[in-house]
Amino acid sequence: MNKNIEPLFTPWKIGNLTIKNRIVLCPMGGTSLFGWMEPHHLDKDACDFFLDIAKNNVGLLITGIAPLRNLIGGQWLYKKKSVFKKLKPYMDEIHKTGAKLFVQLTAGFGRSFSIPNNLAPIIKNKFLSCLLKPIINLPYLCASPSKLPSRWLEGYTCRAIRKNEIKKMVYAFAQTAKLCKDAGVDGVEVHAVHEGYLLDQFTLKYTNHRTDEYGGSFENRYRFAVDVVKAIKNVCGKDYPVSLRYSVVSKTIDFCEGALPNEKFIEIGRDMQESEKAVKYLQDAGYDMLNADNGTYDAWYWAHPPLYMPQNCNLEDVSHIKKFVNIPVVCAGKMEVEVASKAVENGLIDAMGVARQFLTDSHWVTKLIENRIEDIMPCIYCHNACLTMAHYKGVANDQKMQDSKHMSRCALNPTTMDGGKFDIKPTKKVKNIAIIGGGVGGMEVARIATLRGHKVTIFEKSNQLGGVFISAGLMSFKERDRKLLEFYKNQMKKLNINIKFNTTITQNDIANLKNNFDEIIVATGATAKKLPIKGSENVIDAIAFLNNPNNIGNNIVIIGGGLTGCEIAYELSLQGKNPIIIESKNDLMAVQGICLANSSYLRDYFKHHKTQIFLNSQVKEILSNKVIINVQNMEISLDADTIISAIGYTPAPLISKDKHTHIVGDAFKVGNLRTVIWRAWEIAKKL
DSSP states (O other), X not given: OOGGGGGXXXXXXXXXXXXXXXXXXXXXXXXXXXXXXXXXXXXXXHHHHHHHHHTTTOSEEEOOOEESBOTTTOOBGGGOHHHHHHHHHHHHHHHHTXXXXXXXXXXXXXXXOOOBGGGHHHHTOHHHHHHHTTTOOHHHHHOBSSSEEOSSSTTOEEOBOOHHHXXXXXXXXXXXXXXXXXTTOOEEEXXXXXXXXXXXXXXXXXXXXXOSXXXXXXXXXXXXXXXXXXXXXXXXXXXXXXXXXXXXXXXXXXXXXXXXXXXXXXOSSOOHHHHHHHHHHHHHHXXXXXXXXXXXXXXXXXXXXXXXXXXXXXXXHHHHHGGGOSSOEEEESSOOHHHHHHHHHTTSOSEEEEOHHHHHOTTHHHHHHTTOGGGOOOOOOOOTTTOOOOOBTTBSBXXXXXXXXXXXXXXXXXXXXXXXXXXXXXXSSOOEEEEEOOBHHHHHHHHHHHHHTOXXXXXXXXXXXXXXXXXXXXXXXXXHHHHHHHHHHHHHHHTTOEEEOSOOOOHHHHHHHHHHOSEEEEOOOEEEOOOOSTTGGGOEEHXXXXXXXXXXXXXXXXXXXXXXXXXXXXXXHHTTOEEEEEOSSSSTTOSTTOOHHHHHHHHHHHHHTTOEEEOSEEEEEEOSSEEEEEETTEEEEEEOSEEEEOSOEEEOOSSOOBTTEEXXXXXTOOOOHHHHHHHHHHHHHHO
């Protein structure tokens, strides 16, 4: 083990409970031990996930949120006692590893409940909403401290929660915690004075307009959270550990608008002055630990930081509030191991909170201890599978139902929470496999096929591996993409995969390949779509720009406001350039699969930096130094030193698939890393 990280591997205490090291698996939606959208049960996938991590040297595991009531059906968890009887022997297995486990319990979501877009017409219709209540009670799930606008569904006002409903929740917290304790669970975490969830909405002035004992004064606003911990302690005893998921500062400017790092703004949520008071108040009420970061759903990128956010983005604020409490404080948010270790050594925090990296590589702590850093597959903060809750103008949560039911998957690792579907099994017949193209798709097929026992040869036309991912990783904020590429290159070397560089396969070579290999994998990528517009010869595509970003001038017009176009605009803005985005839809990144944490950061960035954006716009003509667009029947001429097309790509498979020829990556269907890698696994496991 590197000496620089030794402080992370020292014991610490939460109350009277000793934790063996200072790495904490933070809770994630979809990793509840009791199921997510199904009726309450002991979820085998979640159990396997946590036990695997416990066996790999993690000190404390905190499960994903367990709703006090089923989302579907509305049954109370504490009434399902059979679940907790099954939990007890599982906890015995966890404890054999030396790890400790807390169960996170949630009061709910309030205005932050991500209303599925296909249910939006129902919740807006009182009759249909009432009719559906026995199955899914949407008004209850959205119930907030006061009448508030939904974060997800424009034009919908969430109803105010009733006092009797609060009392029932407080009671349910206590009864469920007692069942957890009796089952051998080491502690519970209350969800949450954090991220703009229901308990947090009570604490914040901009979301709590109540005039009863739960609104108004500081003490009233924090009453719900205080009532919860007191009720738990009353039933479980004062020594039973209760953690609180906590946001230090809300980082919120307005409804649906967050504050960017280092931005000067007027806080409408919890500011640092109130937080200094709140943490002491919550500690004195009985909370034994703060599991902390920043943000609300209006500033969601602080709690779920995408690749655009700085590393260790919450450390400064979290370490500050530790000065005001005597209980341990955990910091989460793109934490770097050596930075966290130094912070622990200096007493700035007590432990390092990590979540998504465990989805990507559940053994990363063991590899860290064994100094096998190069074998850790890095999380790239893409949210392409773990959190695909997308939102844009006119659409609520545009998430596929399959993703809603199976959150906390991983774009880079299909085996995570998959029920064994993607387990790597040795092949019964060793085959010679040719892979045309050494991009991520080609390399992933090569890696999995080799691990299964096949013999693989990659034919790569250039002198390096990576394909289009090399170009994508050139943007300054994509250091994790570059780390992922290095991971793949190292795995190719470790597995001794035969790679033939500078080898272009043409149609004339196919017959020879088929004679010499049992299976052929086509991973030849995609080609940029051409603009069917007069003057399109004056345009360069996104990849051409990324490969040669020099001498582009200051005013750059980007045609296409999808993720690629927006990321290019963001990169240009970071360089001090003047990007202009043209998009035909009514919002930027108006597609499924782009997490709101990612898209809202970019939208807020463009708003705060006054980036020119033309929505509902069509390009009429392109000149050498101008783009003529039509916006609401008005013609506008935009000066441009460079014009970049980011309108998408078309699959470019070298050959068609047949019984022994398989197409992967963008050559199969243009998508993102999730579609590329999951498709690669599907093919590799069948070879």
